[in-house]
Amino acid sequence: MPEGFVHSVKVPRIYKTAACTIKKIAEHRASLKELVYERKHPNIKAIYALAATALQNSSQLTELLEKTEILKKEPRLDHWLARILITELIWGKQSLQSEAKPVLTIRNYENQLRDALKNTSNDKIEKSIKKVKNVYVILNKKPVVTLVKIHFLISVEKPRYVRVNTLIMSVDDAIQEFKNDGYNLLPKSPNYKSYLKSLESLDTFSFIQDYHIRELFAFKAGTAFYDHDGYNSGALVLQDKASCLPANLLNPPSGSVVLDMCAAPERNERRYQLLCNLIESSGANIVETINADALKIDSNKYPDIEYILVDPSCSGSGMDRIEVNESTNKNDPSRLKSLQSFQVFLLRHALFNFPTAKRVVYSTCSIYAEENEMVIDEILNNVGDAYKLVPIKETLKNEWINYSSEKFNCKDNCLYAKPSVDYSNGFFVAVFERNFDVPLPEIRKVKEELKDEQVEGSNNGKFNNQRKNRKQETGKNELIVNGNNKGEGKRKKIKKKKGLSKYDNDKLNDNKVSCEKEKSLNERAENVVKKEFNEENENSNKAGKNKRKKKKMSTEKGENGEKNEENSEETDVKKKKKKLLADEVKDVEKSNVDGEENSEKANIKKKRKKKKLLTKDVDDVEKNYLNGEEKFEETNIKKKKKKKKLLTENEVQVEENNEDNIEKVEKNKKKLKGETNSELKSDVNDKNNTGEDEETKKKKKRKYDSVEDNNSNENVTKKKRKKN
Numbered sequence: 001m002p003e004g005f006v007h008s009v010k011v012p013r014i015y016k017t018a019a020c021t022i023k024k025i026a027e028h029r030a031s032l033k034e035l036v037y038e039r040k041h042p043n044i045k046a047i048y049a050l051a052a053t054a055l056q057n058s059s060q061l062t063e064l065l066e067k068t069e070i071l072k073k074e075p076r077l078d079h080w081l082a083r084i085l086i087t088e089l090i091w092g093k094q095s096l097q098s099e100a101k102p103v104l105t106i107r108n109y110e111n112q113l114r115d116a117l118k119n120t121s122n123d124k125i126e127k128s129i130k131k132v133k134n135v136y137v138i139l140n141k142k143p144v145v146t147l148v149k150i151h152f153l154i155s156v157e158k159p160r161y162v163r164v165n166t167l168i169m170s171v172d173d174a175i176q177e178f179k180n181d182g183y184n185l186l187p188k189s190p191n192y193k194s195y196l197k198s199l200e201s202l203d204t205f206s207f208i209q210d211y212h213i214r215e216l217f218a219f220k221a222g223t224a225f226y227d228h229d230g231y232n233s234g235a236l237v238l239q240d241k242a243s244c245l246p247a248n249l250l251n252p253p254s255g256s257v258v259l260d261m262c263a264a265p266e267r268n269e270r271r272y273q274l275l276c277n278l279i280e281s282s283g284a285n286i287v288e289t290i291n292a293d294a295l296k297i298d299s300n301k302y303p304d305i306e307y308i309l310v311d312p313s314c315s316g317s318g319m320d321r322i323e324v325n326e327s328t329n330k331n332d333p334s335r336l337k338s339l340q341s342f343q344v345f346l347l348r349h350a351l352f353n354f355p356t357a358k359r360v361v362y363s364t365c366s367i368y369a370e371e372n373e374m375v376i377d378e379i380l381n382n383v384g385d386a387y388k389l390v391p392i393k394e395t396l397k398n399e400w401i402n403y404s405s406e407k408f409n410c411k412d413n414c415l416y417a418k419p420s421v422d423y424s425n426g427f428f429v430a431v432f433e434r435n436f437d438v439p440l441p442e443i444r445k446v447k448e449e450l451k452d453e454q455v456e457g458s459n460n461g462k463f464n465n466q467r468k469n470r471k472q473e474t475g476k477n478e479l480i481v482n483g484n485n486k487g488e489g490k491r492k493k494i495k496k497k498k499g500l501s502k503y504d505n506d507k508l509n510d511n512k513v514s515c516e517k518e519k520s521l522n523e524r525a526e527n528v529v530k531k532e533f534n535e536e537n538e539n540s541n542k543a544g545k546n547k548r549k550k551k552k553m554s555t556e557k558g559e560n561g562e563k564n565e566e567n568s569e570e571t572d573v574k575k576k577k578k579k580l581l582a583d584e585v586k587d588v589e590k591s592n593v594d595g596e597e598n599s600e601k602a603n604i605k606k607k608r609k610k611k612k613l614l615t616k617d618v619d620d621v622e623k624n625y626l627n628g629e630e631k632f633e634e635t636n637i638k639k640k641k642k643k644k645k646l647l648t649e650n651e652v653q654v655e656e657n658n659e660d661n662i663e664k665v666e667k668n669k670k671k672l673k674g675e676t677n678s679e680l681k682s683d684v685n686d687k688n689n690t691g692e693d694e695e696t697k698k699k700k701k702r703k704y705d706s707v708e709d710n711n712s713n714e715n716v717t718k719k720k721r722k723k724n
């Protein structure tokens with residue numbers, strides 16, 4: 001084995017994971033929190049902080065990379081990893097400890113980076129006050145650097161927000177701690193606009209108390225808190241201002257019962273455990289966790305719920321991200337529609353199914369009206385006067401800047417947080433307050449009655465008709481909430497029914513619930529429910545789906561036959577539509593019903609798939625690097641290994657030859673005594689030697705070669721022995 005060969009040092013996993021995370025955010029527009037908490041890493045907090053800091057300083061990082069031309073000069077360096085390493089070097093620990101190649105590379109540029117940083121500070125301030133800016137940045141990570149026009153969603157620098165967990169530390173004590181750390185508290189601002197100006201002037205040694213949230217503080221962007229004792233003890237939480245707003249606006253008085261419907265666990269055991277751990281480490285000992293689908297929470301079991309937070313899955317369009325390509329900065333409309341249906345569904349569940357709820361806060365980290373104003377408008381159509389939308393403008397005494405659009409029925413009663421204005425993530429918040437003088441619209445009762453009917457199993461004809469109609473009205477509620485697996489035939493009947501009876505129509509009109517709207521909502525909700533709830537059943541359902549597809553195909557064949565018979569295109573299209581609809585309903589229903597049974601199986605599969613994906617993701621960054629320098633090294637290793645193998649084989653051969661031939665050699669030696677090799681050689685090589693025939697020449701050559709071989713073999717073996 002060649003001496004002095006050292007295996008390449010691996011990049012610390014924390015950097016690889018953080019690099020992967022920001023890459024995903026940039027490419028897939030996922031939320032930072034969700035991505036980080038997907039990761040299995042002992043130091044999730046540090047990864048979160050690293051990724052968040054890199055995202056916050058995204059524009060500056062771009063500039064640093066451009067000015068130092070690191071990516072051009074080091075084409076094998078993964079650019080996401082470069083961002084993370086620079087973040088650690090500049091805004092994090094201020095040093096890089098590993099001896100891994102990418103780390104060494106960035107370390108070599110430390111001085112250049114720091115110089116470039118000084119020169120970027122002016123540009124940075126200029127950028128931070130511009131709302132939206134088109135810039136050119138290096139987007140791809142391949143050796144050939146391409147400039148792509150991108151749209152900066154967040155061109156401003158967000159401060160480092162630190163929330164004091166008042167269960168562990170009082171706000172006053174926290175202020176004192178910060179002062180002890182050497183920070184100066186900036187004076188309180190008289191209004192929100194001047195507060196925003198103060199935020200712009202934050203420097204490395206100052207901090208300010210948030211204008212709206214007493215326990216929230218802002219430090220200069222990039223201030224590293226992830227090594228801070230307060231952060232490690234759980235007394236300080238690094239949380240963007242925008243995501244503090246919903247709980248702040250919910251404002252439940254002490255002693256009230258609050259339900260956080262989307263706290264994150266879903267049906268994922270690991271995430272549920274994470275949530276439990278987080279709650280425990282926060283010192284909250286009055287929190288009861290429920291690991292369930294929020295849509296299935298039975299309000300009878302929790303009769304005292306007074307305040308509800310609804311923070312459903314959304315496009316995340318307002319969240320931290322690096323750059324958004326202009327062509328992709330708007331979500332695909334069908335995805336938005338699906339999300340919207342799901343959001344409406346969840347919010348309606350909160351409003352209609354918890355009769356004791358006093359206030360419900362709906363929020364998203366999306367900037368799209370589809371997930372915000374349009375959801376609220378749809379809900380307003382449903383709730384009548386049983387709930388009113390609280391004008392946040394008044395709540396905040398007009399000390400806010402952006403509200404929902406007047407174009408919608410919700411008018412400007414909801415709030416928008418905008419990165420370019422509020423120095424926070426993009427967010428939307430709406431607050432509903434219950435008016436107990438007005439009973440909840442019938443829709444809730446219908447669902448309750450429906451449940452009773454199912455329990456009673458009544459066969460009354462008139463009653464059954466009503467039930468069918470009500471199913472149409474609340475069909476998907478029933479499918480989802482109760483996970484009821486009714487027969488295909490029955491569902492078909494329900495679907496076949498074209499309209500509602502006069503009785504139901506009147507009733508629905510009374511309740512301001514449009515049948516068509518309800519129907520379309522339900523249909524859209526089906527799709528969403530499939531996507532949002534049953535992702536985990538995807539694998540287990542695949543087989544079933546394939547079966548159905550086959551069945552559908554054969555049915556279609558049959559239908560085609562019918563079509564010829566009937567010679568009616570219209571009938572055929574209708575049939576197909578019905579069939580597709582029925583299939584879809586079946587999918588949703590099956591997913592929900594099978595969900596529980598299959599969840600274990602599906603969980604295992606999902607975990608495996610996730611693990612595989614995760615490993616792949618985490619290794620991506622490394623792979624990119626490997627593709628370059630390390631791959632080169634890898635090839636070298638392979639070559640060396642091959643050489644070593646050949647050498648070993650040779651040695652073995654030599655040993656064997658040696659042992660086999662040792663006698664032969666001795667014999668030859670004896671035989672050739674007096675006959676020098678040179679003589680033989682000259683004999684063999686002497687082209688002019690024509691005195692001997694060809695055969696004799698060949699024999700002599702063989703003899704010569706054999707002696708030469710054996711002599712050299714013997715030498716190698718000797719050397720080897722000596723070495724050993």
Ligand SMILES: C[S@@+](CC[C@H](N)C(=O)[O-])C[C@H]1O[C@@H](n2cnc3c(N)ncnc32)[C@H](O)[C@@H]1O
Nearest residue numbers: 261262263264266292293294295311312313314
């Ligand atoms: C936007 S995230 C909010 C997370 C959390 N509130 C936070 O601020 O970190 C939405 C969360 O809702 C959860 N979710 C979606 N559908 C749900 C359901 N039917 N039941 C319970 N949770 C759900 C998702 O798992 C996701 O974590």
